[in-house]
Structure formats: C-alpha cells, structure tokens
Amino acid sequence: MKFIKNIGHLFLRIWFYVVMALPLLLFFPVLLVLILKESWYKYFFSCARIWAAIVLYACGFIPKRKNGIFNVSNQSFMFVANHSSMLDVMLMLYTVKNPFVFVGKKELSKIPVFGFFYKNTCILVDRGSVKSRKDVFVQAERKIKLGYSICIFPEGGVPEDETIILDEFKDGAFRLAINHQLSIISLVFPDNKKRFSYSFFSGSIGVTRSFILNEVKTISMILENKVELKTKIRKQILGKLLEV
Secondary structure: OHHHHHHHHHHHHHHHHHHHHHHHHHOHHHHHHHOOOHHHHHHHHHHHHHHHHHHHHHOOEEEEEOOOOEOOOOOOEEEEEOOOOOHHHHHHHHHEOOOEEEEEEHHHHHOOOHHHHHHHHOEEEOOOOHHHHHHHHHHHHHHHHOOOEEEEOOOOOOOOOOOOOOOOOOOHHHHHHHHOOOEEEEEEOOOHHHHOOOOOOOOOOEEEEEEEOOOEOOOOOOHHHHHHHHHHHHHHHHHHHHHO
C-alpha cells in the first residue's frame, strides 16, 4: 500500500513540474518580450496570474479564495504569508491582483524554465551574503517607485522541522515596509503543506485555501518599531493558522 502511495506521490510531483514548465515554454517568446522593460512587468504579472491558475487547477489543487481577490489600485503594499510549499507562489499570484515583485532565495533560479523567469523578474537574495541582502533594499526601492508592491515570505524559507507551524520571522519585510511606509497585507495558506510540501513522497489533490487578513498600516512608524511590527504580524498569521 505504501509503495502504491509513493508511486502516486511521484507521479503528482512529476506532473506538477511538467504543468509548471509547459505554459512557460509555449509562451516563451511573449513572456521574454514582457520582461525586457520594467514598466511592462504589469503585463507579465497578469500572465503569471493565469499561469498560476493553470498550475493549480491542472494539478488538482483547487484554490479557494476565502476573502476574494485583493485588488487595491494606485497603492503599493508589502504582502507576506506563511511558507511551506512551492504552491505558496501560485496561490499568492492567484489571490492578489496588485502587481507585486517577489523577494526570494536565489536557489530557485536553478529550476529549469521557471528559474529563467524567476531570476529575471524577482529580487533574488543570497542570505549568506551581506552585500546581497543590502542590494535587496536598493532593488525593492526601485520597484516601489515604479508603483509595484513587494511580496516576501518572512520565515526566509521552509522550516526543516515539519512539526513547526510557523517559523520565526526575519526582519527584511518589516524594515522595507517601515522605510517606505507600506501597509502590510498578510495572507494565510493553511493547506499547501499537506497538498505539496517539500518532502518528496507526500502530497494530495484537493482544496487549498487562501485567507487575506486585516491591513496593518506603518504610517508614522520608525525602525525602532520593527520588532513590535514583526511580532504583531507573526501573531496575526499564526492565530489564523491555528484557527482554521
């Protein structure tokens, strides 16, 4: 029985990467043009949202936006969420209509096809490099000035211990939010870990929910409020994870 389950998990994982790559290959010329100018990124982002929906539905991960779509025009935000799966990327794109730029670890740029667009549209960070971490703030500032929002998974990665519901948060998202007076919008993805975690022989098809939590404003905050803000957002997300 375990062998049959593992075969199913293997098929699901292979199918996920095939579905993830196929639309990118089919529309490669169009997507390539859209990443040539930063001002065209909003069009690339619209394509990315369609791609995310295709991946989720084609793999049997049925997305349910419990609070609808987040869509507030003419304003930049800091989007944050818990992180336990690659599905977090797709579900974030599916739930948020405001064009945003991911800040993520550079290791994902090694994934074939996906990695090409990832490294050319996202802000990559090498957490072992002080220079790289500083450069994130410079790149993020440029994106914000262009009118885009920023998305960071503040845990800094997926916890190695799978019993951890929500790991401790890094400072970066909250420093950026305070520096640029960005309101923070927290999202919660409670099902992605059981649907498609980083454990190889795991996963299952089914509903995967997204929740949009209340906006937290940073107007009048200074960097000394960073820890307080980080604690508040983590408590907000953890509370929802435990509730649902």
